[in-house]
Amino acid sequence: MLRVIVRSLCTRCQALPHPSLLSRPCSTSGSLENTETVDALYDLSVDIQKIRQLKGWVLLQSPAYVSQTAQLLRDLGADGPKVARVLELFPEAVLCSPDEMLAQRELWSSVCPNPKELVGIIEKFPASFFTSSCHHSNQRENIAFFRSLQLNRRVVAKLMASAPQSFSRPVQQNQVMVKTLQEAYLELGGEEANMRVWLQKLLSQNPFVLLKPPEVLRENLLFLSARGFSATQLLRLLSKLRGFVTELNPHSMRLSLAYSQDTLACSDSDLRDIVLRCPALLYFPEAVLEERIQGLLGAGVSLAQIIQTPSVLELTPQIVSYRFQRLKARGYSVGTGSLEVLNGTKKDFEASYSKLQLRRDRPLFNPVAPLAGDD
Template identity: 70%
Template sequence: MLRIIATSLCLRCQRAPALPLNLRPCATLHSEENQQTVEALYDLSVDIQKVRKLKGWVLHQSPAYTKEVADLLMDMGASGPIIARILAVHPEAVLCNPEKIQAQKELWMSVCPSQRELVGIIEKFPASFFTSSSHHDNQRNNIAYFQSLNLNKRIITKLMASAPQSFSRPIEQNELMVRTLQEAYRELGGEEANMKVWLQKLLSQNPFVLLKPPEVLRQNLLFLRDKGFSTAELLRLLSNLRGFVTELNPDNMHRTLTYSQEAIGCSEAELRDIVLRCPALLYYPESILAERFKGLLSAGIRMSLITATPTVMELTTQIVNYRIQRLKTLGYDVRTGSLEVLNGTKKDFETSCGKLQLRRERPLFNPVAPLRGDD
C-alpha cells in the first residue's frame, strides 16, 4: 500500500509530536496557549476542551487566522454551529493563510456545483479541503485530467474529498492507474460504450483504488484466471469487488479460498459460483471466516443454507445473532427458512421484520364477512 501523503495546508498543520519544530517554519510554537486563538474559538462556540484533548498543539501556534477562516466559511454559507464543528474537528485550519484558503475554494468550485455543497464537503472532510498550497498545481492538473475523461463533476468532487492524496500527487501516477483499469476492462470483454459509467462507478465506490500499484491489479487477475474464472466472471468480480481486488494479493486469496473450500466441503467449480455471489469471501481473512461460519452453524443453520445465501457471511457474528433472535420473536425460524431475511442493511432488515409482524398480526378470517348460517 502506498504511503499516505500528508494533507495539512502547511507543515505546521500537522501534529506537533510528529514533526520537529524546524520542519514547521511557518508557525511559532509557544510554551503557553495563544490567548487570541483561544478567545476567538470561544467566541465561535468551538469545543475548546475537545481541541485541547485531541490537538492541543494548535492552541500554542502563532500566527493564527481564526476570525479570517471563520469569516471565509461564513461567506460560503456556513452557519455558526457548522463552523464550530469544523474547527473543533480540524482546528489546524486556523493556522492556514486566508489567501491560500481562498485559492483552494476557487479550485474546488471549478468542480463543485455550489458553495452550499462545498460547505457540506468541508464539514465532512475538513482535512481534504485544507490541503497544502504546494499541491495546488497537482490538484489543478488532476482535476483537468479527470474532466478530460468526461467524469461527472460530482464524482470528481467525491474523489477530491474522500481520497485527497490522489489529487495531491503528480498526474502521471493517476494516468497510469486509470489506463491500467481501462486496459483490464477491455481485455475482460467490457463494452467500450459502457467504459465511462463503469469507471465512474468503480472510482466512486472505492476512490483509493487510484493509490494502488497497477501491477497489483494484474497479479490478482492472473491468479483468479488460474483459479478457473472466465473473462466475463473476472469482469464481474472487478466490478462487484468495488476495486478491492487491488487491495488483495495472490497469497491471501489462496489461503482464503482453500479454507472456504474445506469449510464448505465443495468442489472448485462450486466455490467459484459461491465467490461470484459473495465476492467478500475473497478478502475476508481466515480468522473472520472461521468465526462467522462457527456462529452460523452453532445457531443451527445448515451449511447448505449458508451456501444458498453466501452474502450472509458479510455480516458480523454479533449482527447475525441479534437478527436471529429478533426473527425468533416474530415466529421466523432461520433454520428452516431462507437466510435472505438476514441480509441487507439495518433498514432492509427492519423492513423485513415489519412485514413479518404484519403477517403475524393478520387475522386468519375476515371479521367483516357475513357469517354463514346453518342450512
C-alpha cells in the first residue's frame, strides 16, 4: 500500500510544473554550471540559452564576476539593455577580475575620457576592453607611443578597439611598421608637415596595417614602381588604398593587371591611369573582375564607359543591377549616359539619383516669373 501511495505522489509531482523550470531555461550541458553565474545573468535579463549555445564553457567557470562587471558598465552610464547586450555578445567579460576591469577602465579613460563614448566602444568591441592583465604593460606602452605621434585620442581609441592585437604586442613591432610607413611617405615625395595627418587617416581607415610585415609594403611598392608608376602616383595610390597595399602581393597584382589590360584593350599608361582611379583592379582576383566587367557589358555598357568611370568596378553585380533598374525606371539610359551616377555608397547614389530626378522634373519655365510684355 505504501509503495502505491509513493508512486502516485511521484506521478503527481512529475505532472506539476517546477517553479525554477518556469523561470530559468534548463542546461543541456553534461557539466555542472556555476549556478551563481546563471542566476546573476538571468537577473540581468541576459539570454542564457544563447550563451549556452555559443559559449557555454563560460557558465562552467568559477570564480565569475557578473555583478561587478554589470556595475562597472552601469558606472560608465550603460542602462540595463546595454549591460545585457554586452554580456550576451561577450560573456567572457564576467571572468575578468575586478582589479583587471578597473585597470582597463583607467587605461581606456586615458584615450577616451568620455564615459558615454567608452560605453559605445565596449558595446561594439567588448573583447578589446575585457582583456587579460598580462597585456596591460604592452597596452600602456603602445598608447604612449601613438600619443607621442600626436595622433588624435579618438584615433588611438579606434585602433585599440578595432585592432586590439596591435596594442597587446610589444611596442617595438608597431614602431617598426610606423617608421616604414613614414619613410615610404617621405621617399615618395610626401611633405613632412602633412605626414601626421596622412598617417592618422591611414591608420584610422585600416588599423590592421600595423599587423602586416613591413617588408611586404616595400616589396609591393617596388613592384608597382617597376610597372611604371611614378613616385607621385605611388603616393596617391598608397593613400587611396588606405594601407591595403600591405595585403597585396606581386603575383596576384600581376595577374589582375594583365587581365584588366587585355580586357580593356588599353596601353600601359592608360592602365596606370585607370588603376589610380580604381585601385580595386590591384586586389580583385581575375574571376571577380571578369564577373563585373562582363556584367556591365551584358547590361549594355560599353568598354569606353568603363574606362571613363572604372570605379564602377568596385560595386558588386547585385548593387549595379539594382541601381540600373532604378535609373531605367526614371528613363535614364545607362548605355549612353555617364556611369558616374552609379558610383559611391548608397547615400551617394541616392543623392545623385535625387539630383537626376530634379533635373528631369524641373519645369521648362518658371510659372511664377512675370511674362515679358510689350513696352
